[in-house]
Amino acid sequence: MADSTAPARFTRRTFLGWWMAGLLTATVVVGLAPILVYLWPAPPKGQKKLPVTVALDKPLDQLANGEAVKFDAPTSPNTAFIMANGGGDNAPGALAFGGFAVKDTNGKPHVFAINCSHLGCPIAVNTTDSTFDCPCHGSRFHLDGTVLHGPATAPLSDLSWKQGSDPKTIVVDGLELGF
Amino acid sequence: MDWSSVSEVAIPHPREIQVAVVEWLDERYPFTKSVDEALYQRVPNFANAFYYCFGGMVFILIVLQLLTGILLSLYYVPDATGIPAPAYTSVQFIQNTVYLGWLIRGVHFWGANLLIIMVLLHMARVYWTGSYRAPRELNWMVGVVMLLLILAFSLTGYLLPWDQKAYFATEVTIKIAGLPPPPQLGEFIREILQGGPVVGPPTLQRFFTIHVFLLPALITLLMYVHFRFIRAHGISEPM
Amino acid sequence: MDDRIIDKGGPGAATAATEIPIVEVDSHGGHVLEPEWKRLPIGPDHILYSVVVGLALFPILMGAAGHHLADDMPDEDTHPFFPDHFWPYPIIAVVMLVAVGLLAYFVQKNLQLEPSADPRAATIPRPDWYFLFLFQFIKLGPELFMAVVIPTVAGLALLVWPFIDAIAGPRVAKRLGWKGWPVPGRNIITGTGWVLFLAFIALLTLWALAGPQFCLPWFINNPVCGA
Numbered sequence: 001m002a003d004s005t006a007p008a009r010f011t012r013r014t015f016l017g018w019w020m021a022g023l024l025t026a027t028v029v030v031g032l033a034p035i036l037v038y039l040w041p042a043p044p045k046g047q048k049k050l051p052v053t054v055a056l057d058k059p060l061d062q063l064a065n066g067e068a069v070k071f072d073a074p075t076s077p078n079t080a081f082i083m084a085n086g087g088g089d090n091a092p093g094a095l096a097f098g099g100f101a102v103k104d105t106n107g108k109p110h111v112f113a114i115n116c117s118h119l120g121c122p123i124a125v126n127t128t129d130s131t132f133d134c135p136c137h138g139s140r141f142h143l144d145g146t147v148l149h150g151p152a153t154a155p156l157s158d159l160s161w162k163q164g165s166d167p168k169t170i171v172v173d174g175l176e177l178g179f
Numbered sequence: 180m181d182w183s184s185v186s187e188v189a190i191p192h193p194r195e196i197q198v199a200v201v202e203w204l205d206e207r208y209p210f211t212k213s214v215d216e217a218l219y220q221r222v223p224n225f226a227n228a229f230y231y232c233f234g235g236m237v238f239i240l241i242v243l244q245l246l247t248g249i250l251l252s253l254y255y256v257p258d259a260t261g262i263p264a265p266a267y268t269s270v271q272f273i274q275n276t277v278y279l280g281w282l283i284r285g286v287h288f289w290g291a292n293l294l295i296i297m298v299l300l301h302m303a304r305v306y307w308t309g310s311y312r313a314p315r316e317l318n319w320m321v322g323v324v325m326l327l328l329i330l331a332f333s334l335t336g337y338l339l340p341w342d343q344k345a346y347f348a349t350e351v352t353i354k355i356a357g358l359p360p361p362p363q364l365g366e367f368i369r370e371i372l373q374g375g376p377v378v379g380p381p382t383l384q385r386f387f388t389i390h391v392f393l394l395p396a397l398i399t400l401l402m403y404v405h406f407r408f409i410r411a412h413g414i415s416e417p418m
Numbered sequence: 419m420d421d422r423i424i425d426k427g428g429p430g431a432a433t434a435a436t437e438i439p440i441v442e443v444d445s446h447g448g449h450v451l452e453p454e455w456k457r458l459p460i461g462p463d464h465i466l467y468s469v470v471v472g473l474a475l476f477p478i479l480m481g482a483a484g485h486h487l488a489d490d491m492p493d494e495d496t497h498p499f500f501p502d503h504f505w506p507y508p509i510i511a512v513v514m515l516v517a518v519g520l521l522a523y524f525v526q527k528n529l530q531l532e533p534s535a536d537p538r539a540a541t542i543p544r545p546d547w548y549f550l551f552l553f554q555f556i557k558l559g560p561e562l563f564m565a566v567v568i569p570t571v572a573g574l575a576l577l578v579w580p581f582i583d584a585i586a587g588p589r590v591a592k593r594l595g596w597k598g599w600p601v602p603g604r605n606i607i608t609g610t611g612w613v614l615f616l617a618f619i620a621l622l623t624l625w626a627l628a629g630p631q632f633c634l635p636w637f638i639n640n641p642v643c644g645a
Contacts, residue, residue, distance in 0.1 A: 039371055040370070040371070041370055041371075041373070041374045041375045041381060044375065072538040073538065075262075075538070080376075080377060080537075088561070089354050089357075089358075089561070091362065091366075095376050095377050097377075097537040097538045098538055118561060119351045119354045119355060119556070119561065119565075120350055120351060120354045121347065121350075121351060121543065122347075122540050122541070124540060135540075135541075135542040135543075136351060136542075136543060137553075137556055137557045138557055138630070138639075138642065138643050149639060150557075150638060150639030151556065151557050151558075151559070151560070151561060151564075151639050153560065153561075175376070177375075177376070177377065177379070179260060179375075179379060179380055193465075194463050194465070197462065197463065197465075197467065197468075198462055198463050201462040201467070202462075211462055213474065213478045214470065214471055214474040214478070215451060216449065216451065216477075216483070217473075217474035217476075217477035217478050217499075218470060218473065218474050218498070218499055218500035219451040219452035219457055219498050219499065219500060220449055220451060220452075220477075220483060220486075220488070220498070220499050221449075221450050221451070221452065221488040221489075221491075221493075221496035221497065221498055221499070222488055222496060222497055222498070222499050222502075222503045223487055223488045223491055223495060223496055224495050224496060224497060226503065227497070227503070232506060232507070232510060235507055235510070236510055236514065239507070239510065239511045239514060240514065243514075243515065243518075259535070262534050262535070262536050263533075263534030264534055264535065267531065267534035267535065268534075270531060271531060274529060274530075274531070281522060281523075281526060281529070282519060282522050282523070284522075284529060285518070285519075285521065285522020285523070285526065285529055286515075286518045286519060286522050288522070288528070288529055289517075289518040289521040289522055289525075290518050292546075292547075293514065293517070293518060295548050303612075303616075306608075306612055307609070307612075311579060311580045311583070312580060312583065312584065313580070313584065315580075316580035316581065316584075319579065319580050320577055320578070320580075323573075323576050323577045323579075324577070327573065330548075333546060333548070333549075337545075337546060340531055341534060341535045342531040342532040342533060342534060342535055343532040343533055343534075343535055343536065343539060343541045343543075344532050344541065344543050344544065345535060346535030346536075346537065346541075346543075347541050347543035348543045348544070348545055350543075351543060355556075355561075355565045355566065358561060358562050358565055358566045359562075359566055360562070377537070378537070403479075403480075406476075406480045407480050407481050409480075410477060410480040410481055410482070410483050410484070411481065411482075411483070411484040412484060412486075413483065413484060413485075413486030413487050413488065414486070414487060414488075415487075416487055
């Protein structure tokens with residue numbers, strides 16, 4: 001045992017201790033790092049952003065105030081829409097498999113992603129109250145996307161869109177998923 | 180040929196063979212003694228109360244889940260591409276076409292439900308008799324970790340049939356897992372769990388691997404630790 | 419038994435130098451075993467011995483038994499593990515197996531699948547019954563707190579519960595003028611806390627089960643409805 005009052009010396013024993021600790025750390029790092037990298041999902045082949053032309057059941061300009069139509073992302077090739085903004089559980093760049101084209105009660109057109117900003121369940125139109133209702137945890141939204149009833153705190157996400165060449169269609173930013 | 184010498188060979192009674200085998204083992208390892216110690220150890224009479232058997236029931240059910248799970252994996256296909264997905268049709272196949280498939284899948288399903296009930300009852304018993312107190316704190320902690328593993332089993336197993344409710348329930352679960360701030364961390368957790376930008380085929384593949392390889396290995400290991408602790412501590416005195 | 423001499427020929431005899439030393443383990447570690455004359459006559463010469471060995475393998479794998487409560491108890495307060503303590507378990511196993519088999523046969527409704535997963539189809543997802551309380555709990559406040567922070571804190575508290583109990587318990591006992599913690603046979607405080615916790619979970623589950631038309635006033639997101 002070394003005398004505690006003696007100045008600390010770098011002995012063979014301390015060197016071996018550090019050596020072993022260093023080896024162990026290196027082993028763990030060398031072992032774990034590739035595993036973590038391996039777990040990170042690779043982009044599937046053929047995944048690419050593209051504008052998606054969606055045909056609406058009813059052209060946007062023919063919608064009455066307070067009317068909404070649901071539309072789905074194309075299935076072949078399997079494509080999702082990209083959210084333009086969003087709070088809560090939605091975020092810019094997050095994906096949605098459907099949306100609503102809606103004219104709010106003031107007559108302003110919106111195109112929303114279908115996912116509730118609370119925990120992402122697909123919302124549905126409540127035609128009697130002219131609201132969007134989430135079937136999961138009971139969040140409700142006005143037709144302009146703002147929150148009417150919690151637990152959601154953030155408004156619905158917009159999709160970035162523009163009117164298509166055909167008045168029945170809109171063009172929405174999408175991502176071809178590659179599977 | 181002279182058969183007389185052959186006829187003189189005494190054919191040993193099976194019992195003598197067994198005794199010889201046991202003796203052979205005994206010379207190399209304290210075999211009979213270990214068996215005796217394991218079997219004829221004395222147990223306090225209070226441990227005969229019915230609520231002391233919940234832990235044993237959990238063990239029996241876990242073994243049942245492992246067995247039926249292996250059987251189900253013979254037909255299950257963890258592939259979620261397309262609608263209907265092969266995963267979905269393979270579960271339909273097990274349920275409707277495979278001989279006694281409904282039984283194996285039903286036992287796995289109901290066994291899981293019963294398992295949750297028994298785990299909760301076992302936990303309530305341990306709590307109620309104060310069996311988590313010193314020196315058994317570590318075993319309580321191992322037990323709580325196993326409870327979390329069993330909940331993870333249920334979560335991952337819920338997705339495997341790849342039907343509507345499985346898909347959307349898992350989507351909510353993954354959203355919840357991705358809640359911790361900052362958003363980058365949440366996004367990281369989600370991507371790792373989903374194996375992609377959305378819940379899709381890679382998600383099913385990952386959940387299948389967790390449900391079928393990772394969790395059974397972990398729970399088997401922890402059960403071993405749990406039982407070793409019990410063996411070292413013995414049954415606790417009820418309060 | 420232990421002092422016999424090895425002089426047998428056999429497959430191992432050619433390589434064994436002289437004799438195989440018998441592995442010695444001192445007595446039975448201070449444990450009181452069932453006396454031999456009271457045991458079932460399933461010894462090494464019995465046809466069922468292999469079954470018994472299979473049964474014993476389990477505790478053997480679990481390592482040496484520590485000094486147990488039963489070792490200090492009078493004989494009339496204890497009983498042997500086999501068969502007195504063991505016999506209900508095979509019955510329990512068979513009963514449970516039959517029960518889940520009957521459930522599988524008669525309640526196939528729960529096993530019927532919904533349509534194959536389609537991210538574009540609208541649906542009303544519900545968790546399994548044991549997660550229903552959490553499902554309802556999430557509605558009662560901000561999602562991060564209700565879905566992540568509080569369950570994590572509750573889980574951690576459950577994990578370190580023995581230490582919480584050991585630290586807080588004696589203080590409570592002191593304040594109440596009890597001699598010890600817990601007062602033997604009276605697990606009042608921890609027991610009440612546990613019952614309240616379970617009651618809360620049960621109420622949340624019932625609330626969820628009551629359905630979307632069953633709404634109760636709540637501090638935020640008023641009113642909150644069932645699932």
